[in-house]
Amino acid sequence: xxxxxxxxxxxxxxxxSDLGGSGSPGLRxxxxxxxxxxLPFRRPVRTAAGxxxxxxxxxxxxxxxxxxxxxxxELVGWGECAALTDTTYDSEDAGTAAQALVGSLVPAxxxxxxxxxxxxxxxxxxxxxxxxxxxxxATAALEMAVADAHLRASGRSFAGLLGVDAGSVPVGAVxxxxxxxxxLVGRVAALVDAGYGRVKLKIGxxxxxxxxxAVRRRFPGLxxxxxxxxxxTPAELDHLVSLDRFGLACLEQPFGRTDLATHAELARRxxxxxxxxxxxxxxxxxRRAIGLGACGVVCVKPSRLGGVAAALEVHRDAAAxxxxxxxxxxxxxxxxxxxxxxxxxxxxFSLPGDLAPASVALGEDLVPDPVLEGRPLxxxxxxxxxxxxxxxxxxxxxxxxxxxxxxx
Numbered sequence: 001x002x003x004x005x006x007x008x009x010x011x012x013x014x015x016x017s018d019l020g021g022s023g024s025p026g027l028r029x030x031x032x033x034x035x036x037x038x039l040p041f042r043r044p045v046r047t048a049a050g051x052x053x054x055x056x057x058x059x060x061x062x063x064x065x066x067x068x069x070x071x072x073x074e075l076v077g078w079g080e081c082a083a084l085t086d087t088t089y090d091s092e093d094a095g096t097a098a099q100a101l102v103g104s105l106v107p108a109x110x111x112x113x114x115x116x117x118x119x120x121x122x123x124x125x126x127x128x129x130x131x132x133x134x135x136x137x138a139t140a141a142l143e144m145a146v147a148d149a150h151l152r153a154s155g156r157s158f159a160g161l162l163g164v165d166a167g168s169v170p171v172g173a174v175x176x177x178x179x180x181x182x183x184l185v186g187r188v189a190a191l192v193d194a195g196y197g198r199v200k201l202k203i204g205x206x207x208x209x210x211x212x213x214a215v216r217r218r219f220p221g222l223x224x225x226x227x228x229x230x231x232x233t234p235a236e237l238d239h240l241v242s243l244d245r246f247g248l249a250c251l252e253q254p255f256g257r258t259d260l261a262t263h264a265e266l267a268r269r270x271x272x273x274x275x276x277x278x279x280x281x282x283x284x285x286x287r288r289a290i291g292l293g294a295c296g297v298v299c300v301k302p303s304r305l306g307g308v309a310a311a312l313e314v315h316r317d318a319a320a321x322x323x324x325x326x327x328x329x330x331x332x333x334x335x336x337x338x339x340x341x342x343x344x345x346x347x348x349f350s351l352p353g354d355l356a357p358a359s360v361a362l363g364e365d366l367v368p369d370p371v372l373e374g375r376p377l378x379x380x381x382x383x384x385x386x387x388x389x390x391x392x393x394x395x396x397x398x399x400x401x402x403x404x405x406x407x408x
Contacts, residue, residue, distance in 0.1 A: 020121020020150040027119040031407040033061040037399040040363040046177040056094040060145040066153040077149025080336040081141035082303035097138040122147040136306035143307035148387040166345040168378035170352035172198035181214040197376025198223040198352040204231040227252040234262045250275040263294040283313040299328040329354025334367040338388035366391035
């Protein structure tokens with residue numbers, strides 16, 4: 001069956017695709033570094049898929065020269081890869097993503113930049129026939145770095161480029177699996193006391209009804225979500241329907257990533273909106289899931305989709321189908337998290353995203369924490385040049401475990 005006609009590109013998609021076009025200042029790509037830094041988690045992060053002690057981050061650092069009115073200006077564009085330490089969540093881990101960047105993606109960008117007379121726009125990284133489908137996380141990092149360089153060269157912010165008027169967006173927090181309900185309630189209480197208006201609980205077989213019920217009894221008005229990371233089987237469908245009593249804002253990824261049929265069945269039988277995450281690795285996946293009725297909410301993780309261009313495509317298609325969105329998190333640094341916050345300000349992102357400061361989970365960050373405001377808490381959007389606040393160079397160098405330099 002042919003795919004139905006899709007809406008025309010939105011204004012934000014056009015603005016993004018035009019970045020780095022003929023109206024942008026000329027940029028020369030001088031060199032690129034692919035770095036792996038390692039950030040400690042404040043405490044082990046347990047999910048149904050495994051336990052993580054450290055957060056490796058693969059970064060892309062592009063050194064560019066811009067033709068300024070008063071002479072050449074040297075700039076740096078930053079990109080961050082969301083790949084984790086292993087492949088329990090994605091087919092790319094940090095090592096695979098770094099290899100893709102060093103062995104393929106960055107050399108191709110250097111070659112194209114040299115042949116074309118300058119750094120192309122981010123759309124050139126994710127255009128049809130690109131590597132987005134093969135290495136979405138690595139491709140998203142390179143797209144971010146290219147866009148960051150162009151925005152810094154033109155003195156524009158990501159929020160300004162997309163025409164975002166909001167000054168801030170609501171913030172949600174995440175709590176991992178806890179063995180003890182009292183400990184879990186205590187952690188949630190600390191977040192509520194701090195001003196978070198939405199909390200997502202990690203759940204799994206044997207740790208679902210009891211923990212969720214304990215939190216709901218203590219906080220009857222809290223916007224509460226549950227994330228199963230695909231831990232359940234179709235045989236447990238009736239058990240998951242029993243979570244309806246807790247008034248969850250959504251139940252995220254209860255079944256395996258390829259099991260759209262069971263997700264659709266749960267969506268028909270449950271009053272709790274079913275949210276997909278691991279299942280949606282591309283805009284086409286989102287369209288397929290919506291068409292099958294397999295979700296009532298979509299968690300948007302730009303890095304998993306292959307970058308900002310893909311996230312904006314999902315934003316357009318979901319809006320046309322009346323499907324609400326929210327921004328998920330992958331324990332990013334504050335830099336990438338600020339990029340996600342801008343996307344969360346677009347119309348249609350109706351639930352608070354995983355946008356708590358990186359320091360909530362990480363023992364050290366690459367940028368200073370934003371100053372949250374209001375109750376429920378909101379995070380201000382970055383309004384300076386670039387995709388987000390630039391990572392601190394000395395901090396990056398100190399935390400780097402490996403650096404590969406590539407040049408024309």
